[in-house]
Amino acid sequence: ITERKLVSLLPSISKSEMEPNSTFGNHHSNRSCTTENFKREFYPIVxxxxxxxxxxxxxxxxYVFLQPYKKSTSVNVFMLNLAISDLLFTITLPFRVDYYLSGSNWKFGDLACRIMSYSMYVNMYSSIYFLTVLSVVRFLATVHPFRLLHTTSIKNAWILCGVIWIFIMASSTILLNNGSELKGNVTSCLELNSHKLNKLKTMNHIALVVGFVLPFGILSICYLLIIRALLKVEVPESGLRLSHRKALITIIIALIIFLLCFLPYHVLRTLHLVEWKAGKCKDRLHKAVAITLALAAANSCFNPLLYYFAGENFKDRLKSALRKDQPQKIRCRFSVPTLNVSLGVSSVCESK
Known part of the structure; x- marks a missing residue:
């Protein structure tokens, strides 16, 4: 029996990538390890x-962000890119569902297998960076609002988003080296070999510092400074008060996403790489890694809350999108009894 699953260093990798296989080369491990069955029941549902x-x-x-509106801001540019990242990742999930329902048998070809690992990494770290940039921009808007106007134009926001995309996508290209592999009568995917363990540990340390610890530290500093600013300064103007409130909401939601989705995964992934040994079954640790990876993937579900509660004009754009056709229908309904039927207006309205 082969040893299949090794925890993947990069948070983007699928759940199977994060865990060694539950079946090892002795009979005792086969009876005691239930990780494989757990994944087949847990992953598809989640x-x-x-x-x-x-x-x-x-x-x-x-759709709401792309609605025509009288005013656009850099905040909405960052949020739009965050939503695009999440959507691109979520459309890959049905392939993962099928993989686990089929007993870890990949049916969609080698290229699609490589994209699975790549997509999750790109989504996770682009989300981390976009959330961090959003929090910094919100914080600076409360401290240096006039100076910020010159540095966070729509053009500069798109340039910064492009830099983030290029950085994350380029740094994750190593994951494209891991494709599908034929093992017996099944084709495995999202799995790494044990001889790459030392390389994985090195990559994990780099990703941990650059991809999580640094952004999380910046986010925490922004939170402390915005709290300090709110405690020290009384803001009489309603506009500035609204700016402070949106900054606080943005940073709090971002911190919740970091603490709930990203922190547990990075901690468990690192611990798993340190503790992993061939031939040993650590059921609890393996299942914990699976659960934290599910939480990491779920960050795409929490981000829409950020758009609704902290987006610039998001609620107004949402109302506009939901009521886009209502004014025309109302005008037609009231025009019928007031205009002469011979003019043919009523028949036109009814056809609409």
């Missing part, structure tokens, strides 16, 4: 729920 909520929430959010 991924399907994330897919439904994430696709609907982020797809509709993108």
């Amino acid at each position: 991924y399907l729920l994330i897919f439904i909520w994430g696709a609907l929430g982020n797809g509709f959010s993108i």
Whole structure:
């Protein structure tokens, strides 16, 4: 029996990538390890729920952000890119669901297998960076609002988003080296070999510092400074008060996403790489890694809450999108009894 699953260093990798296989080369391990069965029951349900909520929430959010509006801001540019990242990731989830329902048998070819690992990494770390940039911009808007106007134009916001996309996508290209592999009568995917363990540990340390610890530290500093600013300064103007409130909401939601989705995964992934040994079954640790990876993937479900509660003019854009056709229908309804029927106006309205 082969040893299949090794925890993947990068948070983007699928749940199977994060865990060594539950079946090892001795009979005792086969009887005591239940990780494989747990994944086949747990992953399809969770991924399907994330897919439904994430696709609907982020797809509709993108539609709202793209609605014509009198005023656009850099905040909405960052949020739009975050929603695009989440949507691109969620559309890959049905493939993962099928993989686990089929008993870890990949049916969609080598290229699609490589994209699975790549997509999750890109989504996780682009989300981390977009959330961090959003929090910094919100914080600076409360401290140096006039100076910020010159540095966070729509053009500069798109340039910064492009830099983030290029950085994350380029740094994750190593994951494209891991494709599908034929093992017996099944084709495995999203799995890494044990001889890559030392390389994985090194990559994990880099990703942990650059991809999580640094952004989380910046986010925490923003939170402390905005609290300090709110305690020290009385803001009489309602506009500035609204700015402070939106900054606080943005940073709090971002912190919740970090603490709930990203922190447990990074901690458990690192611990799993340190503790992993061939031939040993650590059921609790393996299952814990699976659960934290599910939470990491679920970040795409929480981000629409950020758009609704902290987006610039998001609620107004949402109302406009939902009521786009209502004014015309109302005008037609009231025009029928007041205009002469011979003019043919009523028949035109009814046809609409």
